[in-house]
Amino acid sequence: MSEALAIPLRRRVMGWLQPHRIVLILIALAIVMAAAIFMRWDWLPQYMPLALQGIWRTIWLLVVTSALGLAIALPLGLVQVTGPIWLAVPAKAFCTIIRGTPLLLQLWLLYYGLGSLFPQFPWIRESFLWPYLRQAWPYGVMALTISYAGYEGEVMRGAFAGVPRGQLEAARAFGMSRWKVFRRIWLPQAIHRALPTLAGETVLQLKATPLVATITMVDIYSVASRVRQETFITYEPLLLLALVYMAITGVLVFLFRKLEARIPSRLG
Amino acid sequence: MAAGHFRIRPQSQTRGYKLDVLVSLFGASTLELLSFEPPGWGANLLRGLAASIQIACGAFGLGLLIGIGGAYGKLYGGPVVRDLLETYTTVVRAVPELVLILILYFAGTDLINQLMTALGYPPVDINGLIAGIGVLAVVQGAYSTEVLRGAILAIPQGQIEAARAYGMPPGLLLRRITLPAMLPFAIPGLANLWLIATKDTALLAVVGFSELTQTTRQAAGATKAYFTFFMAAGVLYLSLTLFSEVIIKRVERWSRRGMPSVSGPH
Numbered sequence: 001m002s003e004a005l006a007i008p009l010r011r012r013v014m015g016w017l018q019p020h021r022i023v024l025i026l027i028a029l030a031i032v033m034a035a036a037i038f039m040r041w042d043w044l045p046q047y048m049p050l051a052l053q054g055i056w057r058t059i060w061l062l063v064v065t066s067a068l069g070l071a072i073a074l075p076l077g078l079v080q081v082t083g084p085i086w087l088a089v090p091a092k093a094f095c096t097i098i099r100g101t102p103l104l105l106q107l108w109l110l111y112y113g114l115g116s117l118f119p120q121f122p123w124i125r126e127s128f129l130w131p132y133l134r135q136a137w138p139y140g141v142m143a144l145t146i147s148y149a150g151y152e153g154e155v156m157r158g159a160f161a162g163v164p165r166g167q168l169e170a171a172r173a174f175g176m177s178r179w180k181v182f183r184r185i186w187l188p189q190a191i192h193r194a195l196p197t198l199a200g201e202t203v204l205q206l207k208a209t210p211l212v213a214t215i216t217m218v219d220i221y222s223v224a225s226r227v228r229q230e231t232f233i234t235y236e237p238l239l240l241l242a243l244v245y246m247a248i249t250g251v252l253v254f255l256f257r258k259l260e261a262r263i264p265s266r267l268g
Numbered sequence: 269m270a271a272g273h274f275r276i277r278p279q280s281q282t283r284g285y286k287l288d289v290l291v292s293l294f295g296a297s298t299l300e301l302l303s304f305e306p307p308g309w310g311a312n313l314l315r316g317l318a319a320s321i322q323i324a325c326g327a328f329g330l331g332l333l334i335g336i337g338g339a340y341g342k343l344y345g346g347p348v349v350r351d352l353l354e355t356y357t358t359v360v361r362a363v364p365e366l367v368l369i370l371i372l373y374f375a376g377t378d379l380i381n382q383l384m385t386a387l388g389y390p391p392v393d394i395n396g397l398i399a400g401i402g403v404l405a406v407v408q409g410a411y412s413t414e415v416l417r418g419a420i421l422a423i424p425q426g427q428i429e430a431a432r433a434y435g436m437p438p439g440l441l442l443r444r445i446t447l448p449a450m451l452p453f454a455i456p457g458l459a460n461l462w463l464i465a466t467k468d469t470a471l472l473a474v475v476g477f478s479e480l481t482q483t484t485r486q487a488a489g490a491t492k493a494y495f496t497f498f499m500a501a502g503v504l505y506l507s508l509t510l511f512s513e514v515i516i517k518r519v520e521r522w523s524r525r526g527m528p529s530v531s532g533p534h
Contacts, residue, residue, distance in 0.1 A: 020347050099463075100509035101502045102470035105481050109498035112485075116494045207364040214474060221367065234378075238371045242363045249362040 035239070043231050047223065054220035055244060061209050061219060062248075065141055066202055069148025074187075076149060077156025091153065098150025104211055107143040111215040115139065140212035148205050155201065159194035160186065192263050199256035203249055220244055301491050302500055309487040309497070316483030317504050319397070320469040323479060326401035328465045331408025332458070338413030339420055340442075353413065360410035365471055372403040373475050396477045404468055408461060415457035419450035451523040459516040466508055480504060 076095065079087040098106070118124045118133055132138050163186055171181040191198075210221030224237040302310045338357070341349045360368065376399065381391040423446065431445045473482035480501055488497040 018347065021351060024348065024351055096510075097502075097506060100506040102467040102481060102505060104470040104473060105484070105498060105501055105505065108481070108485060109495070109502065112488060113495040113498045116492070203362070210364050210366045221364070234374050235371070238367060238374070242359075242367050242371065245364055245367065246359065246362045 039236050040233055041236060043227055043233060043236075047227055050218075050226075051220060051223050054218060054223035055248075057217070058206075058209050058219040058221075059248065061140065061144065061212065061217075062202070062206050065144035065148055066205055068141075068145045069205075070152055070198075072145070072149035073152030073156050076153030077158075077160050077190075078182075080153070080157040081160040095150050095153045095157075098147055099154065103143065103147050103208055104214065106147060107140065107211055107215060110143050111136065111139040136212075136216045140215060140217045144205065144208060144212070147208065148201070151201055151204075152198070155194050155197050156190065159190040159197075162193050163189045195256070195260050195263070199253065199260075202256070203252055206245070206248060206252065301487075301493055301496060309483075309491070312483050312487060313480065313497075313500060313504065316478060316480035316501075317508070319477075320466065320479040320481075321508070323397065323400045323404065323469045323472065324462070324465040326397075327404035327408050327468075328462050330401060330405035331412050331461070331465070334405060334409025335412025335416045336447075338409060339416035342413065342417050343420060357410040357413050360407055361414075365404075365407055365468055366474060368407055369403050369471055369475060372406060373399055376402065396472075400469070400472045400475075400477050400479075404465065404472075407468065408465055411461055411464070412458065415461065416450065416454055419454035419457070420446060422453040423449045452520075452527060455516070455520050455523050459512075459520070462512060462516070463509060466512065467505070470505075 076091045079091050080095075083091070115133075124130060124133070167185055167189065168181055171185045172178075176184065209219060213219055213222035213225065216222075221241060224241040227237040228234055301308050302313070338353050342353050345353070377394045380394060384391055427445055427449055428441065431441050436444070469479050470481040472479055473485065476482065478486070484497050484501040488494040491497070
């Protein structure tokens with residue numbers, strides 16, 4: 001990292017910009033220009049507010065479910081490493097089941113299965129949660145959260161197990177309480193180890209968000225499907241959709257790289 | 269399943285009603301729907317599972333071929349090939365599978381039909397199975413390119429140099445040295461890809477292909493026993509995953525035969 005920064009920016013750009021790349025970029029620009037001129041984009045102004053709302057919803061879904069999922073994943077990983085067997089076995093079973101079945105099936109099980117189950121119980125219908133349980137988004141959030149928790153529980157298990165034992169023993173020898181050891185030594189090092197994997201998993205989580213369109217949630221994907229159904233334009237909304245997801249992925253990767261660079265990578 | 273019955277309190281006035289609900293949800297009446305005889309949907313679910321496995325096998329195999337080509341191109345290809353492959357893997361890994369499936373599904377069938385009309389044939393109806401395999405293979409190919417590229421890089425350089433020094437032509441080198449030597453490094457990643465392939469087949473339900481998830485949804489919609497059917501499909505997927513993991517362990521041990529154990533003492 002520091003070596004790459006030492007090379008002046010101009011030389012780095014020149015090194016990247018070889019002759020064949022210039023040609024490729026020109027071809028790509030020509031394709032983009034042709035797409036802009038010859039394809040139909042007249043629907044764009046009409047659907048713009050809806051699309052922006054959809055992008056916002058997608059990002060909201062990504063952030064909320066990743067944060068909630070990580071909050072569940074930490075104890076899931078921890079009890080598998082150090083917990084009593086009556087906690088470790090259910091945690092392991094949870095991770096295996098979530099990782100072993102498709103997310104689409106989990107989503108439909110929650111939405112159609114639980115959704116058709118709840119109204120049959122009068123006490124649920126009378127509870128304060130009922131106005132929310134009648135909508136689609138709690139099921140989408142729930143499904144994406146437990147999915148992220150299942151995958152990340154496994155990642156965090158490996159990360160917690162990978163922290164050198166001597167570090168924890170040294171912390172105990174300093175007289176730190178178990179909680180303090182966890183908070184100051186174990187958790188930060190485990191997160192640091194897991195960060196590259198978490199970056200990849202968060203991109204995968206972004207790629208999982210369009211599934212919620214199948215249970216009538218309005219994210220950017222469902223906006224594109226709606227444009228397709230209402231205007232019979234097939235490719236343009238899909239291509240723009242792919243572009244939006246690539247942009248969000250790019251931002252995510254950039255943010256995680258910044259985060260990783262903030263943590264000094266010298267260990268031990 | 270029977271555990272649900274313990275929740276019923278005898279003093280509850282709605283006891284009979286609740287009992288009905290629980291029986292209809294978990295009891296014998298919905299489990300009968302899973303039987304293999306015509307009123308039951310068990311045979312349909314198994315047919316869906318077979319279709320899912322077929323697609324996963326096809327997509328994984330085809331993806332592996334793309335991956336071998338892609339990895340070779342990325343490592344030994346010219347600058348243009350490398351940049352194009354880099355674009356391919358980056359785009360596929362950044363765009364959701366669902367969007368790619370739609371784009372490739374529409375664009376692929378459109379392209380083939382335009383080609384057919386240009387050549388003077390009537391437009392054909394693309395087989396859903398072939399289309400599904402092709403679309404998922406493009407996605408799998410991008411991931412396996414990266415896995416195989418890493419695995420080839422992990423081979424000690426001397427082995428390939430020695431083979432070249434013996435005058436092996438590239439094809440023989442690939443078959444005798446590169447592929448067997450990279451296998452132990454590639455298998456964990458490829459195993460992961462296989463598990464992703466089995467689960468990604470569910471996405472084809474969105475374009476209406478009747479694999480396991482779509483069949484389950486139809487069965488659940490027809491009988492209104494959503495919970496039973498989605499649970500049953502979950503069990504089928506899970507057993508496929510667990511069975512695959514057993515096989516993968518064996519293959520991994522076989523590919524590492526003769527190598528020192530890399531996993532330290534635990």
